[in-house]
Amino acid sequence: MDPTLKTRIISDLKDRLGNFPGRLRTASKYIVDHPSDFGLDSIRETARKVGVSTYTLVRLAERLGFSRYDDLREPFRHALVSASAGLDHPEWIERLKESGEFGQVQAGASMNALAIVHRSLELQTPEQFQRVVTMLLEARAVYITAVRASYSMAYYLHYVGRMALPTLQLIPRHMNSAIDELHSAGECDVMIAITFTPYSRETIEACKFARRKGLRLILISDSELVSPDLSADETIIVSVLSTHHFGCYAGSMAVLDTLIALLVAQGGEAAKARIKSYEDLRRENQVYWVAQKKR
Template sequence: MVDPTLKNRTITKIKEAIPVLSPRLRVVAKYIVDNPSDFGLDPIRETARKAGVSTYTLVRMAEKLGFEGYDELREPFRHALVSTAAVVDQREWLESLRNHGDLGQVQADASVNTMAIVRRSLERQSSDQMARVVEMLLSANTVYLSAVRASYALAYYLHYVGRMALPSLQLIPRHMNSAIDELNYAGEGDVMIAITFTPYSRETIEACKFARDKGVKLIMISDSDVISTDFRAEETLVVSTVSTHHFGCYTGAMAVIETLLALLVKQGGDAARRRIKSYEDLRKDNNAYWIAQKKH
């Protein structure tokens, strides 16, 4: 009987070993951590192809971790295997889309993929971890939130809504500064949320390293637990970004952010509800003002 905790313990062992692994073995480590179900399911040659390494490198990885062979390393993943394939009812609207030519097929495939990554992303978040993240955020002196390029849209939305429940939330960088400039006065008691996906932003990685050096606690929202060997986050909310086009699909990340916002509002209590009501009243007053102006 395989120990049911062995898969998680093996993943933890891999993460701890990453800083001392060779570059090729780091590639294998990252692949296993990011794709545990595929690793448990695929034969060694297919895993080597997907990871972009040789079968010999996979065997070396097993030996490096103290396993007798590759099959012994893979067995805990096979035992705990949960298919990452989406369970999506092939409803009539999907079949209807597929019957409308090439674009209909693309739309149907994208729709199925979107529903799948939302489900996979939400399933990966344990209630214990989400509770820890919310507690870290609510107890922080200041919460810095940083992202660049396409990830910035997610960060902007999280900041726009999140500040209702979390007044200490600051979106960085501001005013054409760098994130590091904004973190100059950060320190112990502060928390930073960083959002980045493959290929990981150099600016965000540098900001994370700088923040950790200053004693700031770090929460990552990313597509992997293995982002950099130069720092480790207290918590990483791992989401799926699998896409049917050439760029990452961020609906899974948005779903997790929505869940985080719901928890923050709940834990924010009456104070959060008062801030939300104040904001809604302000919008109503502003709309009434412009309606009156148009009448004149």
């Protein structure tokens, strides 16, 4: 089977998404966002997850030029089997499974986290990361925004990343909105937005406002299709597929660590000097408080 067929189908779906009627659009977005599930599940299970009829999925296959639904799904099944063939369970996972019911739950959670990190890192290309890092280093100011659970990742990126990139600004600050913080931003600036399904209305509005002001936009999300009328300069896709009943962000944290490492590497001696100054400051502060306690 042509190994590029899955990629070409996804590209075709993205291009035609806006022209499809409601249910076909919903099914198309599901395939783009959940290619692994689509390759694994039966047509009935996929229809149940999407919330459409099996007939809708058959119609979508026909609209894409396939004679049968299975012909549309097969490239996704093939990619799924190929990707998982080289993955082995570590020995410590097997030991957990043998340690009783509690260990089995722990083993399942551990494998879930490992799979999400693996999928998320596998999606990244050096070409895109190079474009992103160049964009960030050349910007006058880099704004980072997120809300709810995603805010923790934005905070982490800002807290650690500013040692390599001092132009990073976390918004909103205090009780403001992200839009308030972008009042003086312009074409020389970049905004990083982090949002995962269900996508934050506040974050989407901030992204649209930033685009209207001419900022370049980097989106970190589980989908390129966050909003029909929103496009980013770069979209970094991470996996959040989880066996839990809550979102799992281990993959996004791994991708953020990679991005920070690349910023440090490209920042050269200046970035290393800033990191050392932060470490020296923390060490001096610790020595000060130890001395205070001895008084």
